[in-house]
Amino acid sequence: MAATLDNVELTAHQNHLPASTELLGDLITLPQNRLSQSGRAIRQLLTGSGNPESNVESFFKPSVRSWWCQVDSCCVWHHIADDLENLFRGESGRCNKFARQAVRIAFHDAGTWSKATAHQGGGADGSIILSPDEMTRIENSGMSEVAAHYMRIYHRYHVDLGFRSVSMADLLQFGSSVATVVCPLGPRVRTWVGRQDSNASAPHNLLPNPFGDAASIIELFQNKTISPRGLIALLGSHTTSQQHFTNFSRPGDPQDSTPGVWDNLYFRETLGSVAVPERVYHIPADSNLAQHDTTRAGFEMYGRRGGQKQWNSDYARESIRLGLLGVNNINTMTECTRVLPRATQNFSSKDQRKIDRWLKNLDWSGVWQDVSRFLEEGHTVRVSEADLQI
Structure with missing residues (x-):
């Protein structure tokens, strides 16, 4: 009976929150009889069918130096995936x-595209790192460390090893897929490569204001082309985060009670349907x-019992859409999931x-700051419970 009621509730939420079915890039004009295998698969995903995971x-x-890696487009990405997994997993x-x-x-690179400003460029083109100024914009604060890692990885594979097909645009979106699946409980998003780089600065004022x-x-x-449902699915990635640049007086504070874990607790705690610790x-x-x-219905749908599966699927579909904004050669891309x-x-x-004790305290000094640092680095919290007395 409970499962039946859950299904009725889910159907009601889904009917209230339809997903986008708009096509993107070259798929808008290409007839279906000219679509490649990738083009057909992506078209299905954008129009609401197919499995995004x-x-x-x-x-x-x-070996990355083998002849096989010269002929198989995904071989080099296997090596990059291993490098990124080691970087992302604590x-x-x-x-x-x-x-x-x-x-x-990855979102800040792709999200600089819109239908109204498409003629100005922007989108998933690597420009957030390759352009002379995007990383200095205030909305891009807090990402310089991963940008530096990406530059090293890009230089190793694109320059030193000569894989010219490895673009920064792909590295950013591929990296997001690796990061998502490395986070415990996160979806394994279907992932394509073949984007083209640009060093032209993206248009301004196309990313959301945290206030x-x-x-x-x-x-x-x-x-x-992202619906309210898609917006809330993407927003759920805040489940893993610890903010530094929205409220400077609360550095390292998480957005739900399980930072570093891709669970649906974020939706319930943001909605206020469960008790929320002070530090969240x-x-x-x-x-x-x-x-x-x-959008409230989206939080209710994903935060419900059993909502994790629906959220992961919706997040994966919207992540694919996001990573194709501004991309006009979708039909020639290669799937490397x-x-x-x-x-x-x-x-x-x-x-x-120990995390629960930390969450109940609003001290940002000493041992409490240490806990925040351990969590940010993906480490086990290495302080005693006795040191976390409130």
Whole structure:
């Protein structure tokens, strides 16, 4: 009976929140009889069918200097995936600050495109790192560390090893897929490569304001072909995060009680449907969206019992859409999902009792600051419970 009621509730939410079915890039004008395998698959995903997640794996990883890596487009990405997994996964099993920055920087690169400004460029083109000024924009604060890692990886594979097909545009979106699946419980998003780089600066004022009102943010995303449902699915990535640049007086405070874990607790805590510890900081725009008539249902749908599966699927579909904004050669792209790390489908933090104590205290000095740092680095919290007395 409970399962039946859950299904009725889910259907009601889905009917209230339809997903976008708009096509993008060259798929808008290409007839279906001219679509490649990738073009057909992506067209299905953009129009609401097909599975946006995949557990297909490649167990064959030749040397990066082998002839095979010269003929198989995904071979080099297998090596890059391993490098990124090592960068993003903490010894606690949680994902770390580099993974969180990777998801964010991929959005900030792609999200600079809109239907109204498409003639000005922007989108998933690598310009957030390759342009002379985008990383200095205030909205891009807090991502310089992962940008530096990406530059090193790009230089190694694109320059030193001569893989000219490895673009910064792909590295950013591929990195987001790796980061998402490295975070425990995160989806394994189907992932394509073949984007073209640009060093031209993207248009301004196309990313959401963390203090923005819900109506303005909804309109901003709809102009990117992302529906209110898609917006809330993407917003859920805040489940892993610890903010530094929205409220400077609360550095390292998380957006839900399980930072570094890709669970749906974020939706319930932002909505206020469960008790929320003092240290959990709700980004003002997130709170505004949680209470808005158009988007509240999304928080309810994803935060419900069993909502994780629906959220992961919707996030994967919207992440694919996001990573194709401004891309006009979708039909020639290559799917490389098979080289992504495996998903972690079950997880519990062995140090959650210590984290729970930290969450109840609003001290940002001494041992309390140490806990924040351990969590950001993906480490097990290495302080005693006695030191965390409130």
